[in-house]
Amino acid sequence: MSFFTSSIGRKVVMSITGLFLISFLIVHLAVNLLTLVSKDLFNEASHFMGTNPFIQTMQYVLALGFILHISQGLILTMKNRQARPQKYAMNKPETNSGISSRSMLLTGVLVLLFIFIHLRDYLWEMKFGNLGGYETDYDLVVGLFDDPIYTAVYVLSFILLAFHLNHGFQSAFQSIGVNHPKYTSFLKTLSTVFCIFVGVGFSAISLYFFFN
Amino acid sequence: MKLTLKIWRQADPQAKGETVTYPVNDISPDMSFLEMMDVLNEELVNKGEEPVAFDHDCREGICGMCSMYINGEAHGPDRGITTCQLHMRKFKDGDTIYIEPWRAKAFPVIKDLVVDRNSFDRIMEAGGFVSVNTSGNTQDANAIPIPKEDADEAFDAATCIGCGACVASCKNSSAMLFVSAKVSQLALLPQGKVEAKRRVLNMVEQMDKEGFGNCTNTGACEVECPKGISLSNIARMNREYLSASLTAKD
Ligand code: HEM
Ligand code: SF4
Ligand code: FES
Numbered sequence: 001m002s003f004f005t006s007s008i009g010r011k012v013v014m015s016i017t018g019l020f021l022i023s024f025l026i027v028h029l030a031v032n033l034l035t036l037v038s039k040d041l042f043n044e045a046s047h048f049m050g051t052n053p054f055i056q057t058m059q060y061v062l063a064l065g066f067i068l069h070i071s072q073g074l075i076l077t078m079k080n081r082q083a084r085p086q087k088y089a090m091n092k093p094e095t096n097s098g099i100s101s102r103s104m105l106l107t108g109v110l111v112l113l114f115i116f117i118h119l120r121d122y123l124w125e126m127k128f129g130n131l132g133g134y135e136t137d138y139d140l141v142v143g144l145f146d147d148p149i150y151t152a153v154y155v156l157s158f159i160l161l162a163f164h165l166n167h168g169f170q171s172a173f174q175s176i177g178v179n180h181p182k183y184t185s186f187l188k189t190l191s192t193v194f195c196i197f198v199g200v201g202f203s204a205i206s207l208y209f210f211f212n
Numbered sequence: 213m214k215l216t217l218k219i220w221r222q223a224d225p226q227a228k229g230e231t232v233t234y235p236v237n238d239i240s241p242d243m244s245f246l247e248m249m250d251v252l253n254e255e256l257v258n259k260g261e262e263p264v265a266f267d268h269d270c271r272e273g274i275c276g277m278c279s280m281y282i283n284g285e286a287h288g289p290d291r292g293i294t295t296c297q298l299h300m301r302k303f304k305d306g307d308t309i310y311i312e313p314w315r316a317k318a319f320p321v322i323k324d325l326v327v328d329r330n331s332f333d334r335i336m337e338a339g340g341f342v343s344v345n346t347s348g349n350t351q352d353a354n355a356i357p358i359p360k361e362d363a364d365e366a367f368d369a370a371t372c373i374g375c376g377a378c379v380a381s382c383k384n385s386s387a388m389l390f391v392s393a394k395v396s397q398l399a400l401l402p403q404g405k406v407e408a409k410r411r412v413l414n415m416v417e418q419m420d421k422e423g424f425g426n427c428t429n430t431g432a433c434e435v436e437c438p439k440g441i442s443l444s445n446i447a448r449m450n451r452e453y454l455s456a457s458l459t460a461k462d
Contacts, residue, residue: 003457007386007426008416008450076426080384083317083425089218089231090310092284096381096435104428171429177451179444 007079010072015175017069018168024062029201032141036208039138046137050126070112077105100167107164114157145209154206162199169194213239213300216308217252219264222321225328229321231310241301245288246271246278248300265324271296273438276375280325281312286377286436294375294438314376316385318422331422332374332390338418339411340394342403356402366400369393371439378433378441384425389433391419392449393441399452409456416453 003009031049034042049055093102100107121144125132134140145151170191173179178187214237222229236252243251246268253263269275278295282288288298303309311325319327344350370393378389395412398404404411427446434443 002417006416006453007388007420007424008453009457011426011450012454076428080386080425080428083385083423084315084383085317086315088281088284088310088312088315089220090284090312093383093432095285095289096432097383097430101428101430102383167429174429174443174447175427175450177447177449177454179447181444184444 010076011175013068013072014076015172017065017072018172020062020065021069022165022169022172024065025198029198032205033201035138035141035205039136042138042141043136046126066115070108073105073108098167100163101171104164104167107160110160111157111164114153114160117153142209145206148210151206151210155203158199158202158206161202162195165195165198166192213241213303213305213307215239215248215303215306217311218308219311219325220313220321221264221324222313223323225320225322231312239300241299243300244271244296245280245282245298245300246296265322265326267326268296273297274373276373276438279314279327279329279376279380281310281314281380283310286314286380287375287438291435292438292440294373294377297438314380316376316379316424318385318387318424319376319379327376329374329376331424332376332387334422335387335391335415335418336394339407339414340398342398343407344403353403358401362400366397369396369400369441369445372397372437372441373439375438377436377438379424381432381436382425382427383430383432384428386427386433387419387422387424388427388446388449389437389441389443391415392445395449395452396445399448408452409460412449412452412456413460416449 004013031042031045034045121132122140125140126137131137131140132143134143145154168191170184170188173184173187178184214235217234217236218231219234220229221232234252234256236248236255239248239251246266249264249266256263267277267279269277271278273294273296276294278287280287280295282295282298287293287295288302290298290302313319313321313325314327314329316327318331319329322328372390372393374390376390379385379387382389395415398411399408429443429446431443434441
């Protein structure tokens with residue numbers, strides 16, 4: 001059991017849950033991109049996600065993944081702050097490390113705030129509400145992006161998520177010991193490509209419906 | 213060169229400590245950083261003031277004692293060196309230089325720039341060794357075949373001098389680079405494999421007990437390490453720890 005309270009054990013949990021959240025993001029983005037293809041297709045996919053027993057079960061696993069990821073993230077960050085009670089008067093972290101890696105808690109917490117807004121406006125409405133007065137899931141998704149502030153919050157959140165993933169994706173491999181002269185540089189490049197893909201992909205949908 | 217030094221002064225472990233400003237003149241660009249400190253200390257002694265306490269020993273980059281956080285970076289702005297190998301030509305006339313001790317809960321300040329790094333020694337005591345019977349007939353080490361790549365990697369890891377710059381540079385004061393270098397240098401070799409599982413479990417346990425932070429893979433340690441110890445050692449330790457946790461019998 002001491003594994004799960006050890007520094008490395010906690011990081012392994014962060015890594016596995018982080019990678020799991022990434023797999024969820026990929027599915028989520030794929031479904032969302034259907035809004036750009038056709039209204040019926042998206043509604044069909046949305047219906048499938050909302051009724052398929054496997055997906056419905058995975059929702060609870062996903063919630064657990066989030067809870068573990070967030071709680072370990074908070075515990076680790078708290079311990080890390082305690083490890084340096086006295087700060088440097090002069091410190092230049094930018095000379096030896098990247099901004100994404102140094103702002104994981106900040107980007108994580110802001111993404112979490114976004115997730116709350118997002119769950120309230122979509123998941124809640126689709127599951128328990130009346131779709132915010134809209135007729136189909138598609139109309140709800142498209143409708144909310146009429147508001148410039150709403151769209152801006154979304155795009156900003158995706159940029160923050162991209163920063164989180166820029167470090168997170170490749171870091172998750174290192175945390176579970178996957179580091180190899182042949183593959184690590186590839187994983188780092190993939191991490192950057194992936195985070196841009198996710199950021200641009202989600203933002204593009206919001207912006208498309210804002211301008212159309 | 214004329215410089216303005218802003219140095220952390222702290223009389224003893226309990227004292228609050230403060231940054232004190234000292235102007236120095238007549239510094240040659242060819243001096244090493246520690247020689248510059250010697251010049252300052254000589255002036256302070258002549259004035260009847262307490263000289264700045266700092267650690268140093270070999271002054272040639274091999275002992276790892278010269279811990280100084282200079283202008284926001286461990287061992288100063290240069291790469292792949294310790295403070296004793298840093299030269300004043302890396303600075304400009306008129307520069308202001310902040311000089312601070314390593315900052316970490318596990319490295320408490322003893323006096324001024326001197327910190328207590330015994331936490332590293334306790335981690336070593338927890339597992340950084342091989343138990344070999346030396347009662348007269350030890351086997352010739354060269355009789356055990358070792359793949360060249362393993363020998364090279366083990367040797368690279370073994371170049372760690374235990375200076376603590378990794379801890380000082382890490383935003384989390386994590387000791388993972390140091391501990392992973394020590395775990396790796398033994399885990400890669402047949403002699404070390406015998407105790408590998410216990411070793412990694414015990415060393416990581418001790419590391420956590422000492423109050424070092426957790427690795428977030430920012431990589432600052434690798435950049436600031438005077439010996440270029442690679443992050444791949446940390447991944448190896450993560451692997452070793454994961455598999456030892458799963459398979460150790462006690
Ligand atoms: C879709 C959402 C998210 C994804 C895909 C994600 C993904 C990841 C990944 C892959 C890592 C790297 C793990 C590692 O280094 O082993 C990570 C680290 C981290 N995440 Fe998230 N994350 C998400 C949301 C959040 C949220 C909501 C928080 C809120 C607190 C958060 C906080 C953190 C922190 C603090 C770290 C750094 C932990 C460390 O390196 O010790 N993340 N995330
Ligand atoms: S890993 Fe590098 S920075 Fe850390 S103690 Fe060893 S030599 Fe010093
Ligand atoms: S004094 Fe020995 S490494 Fe600097």
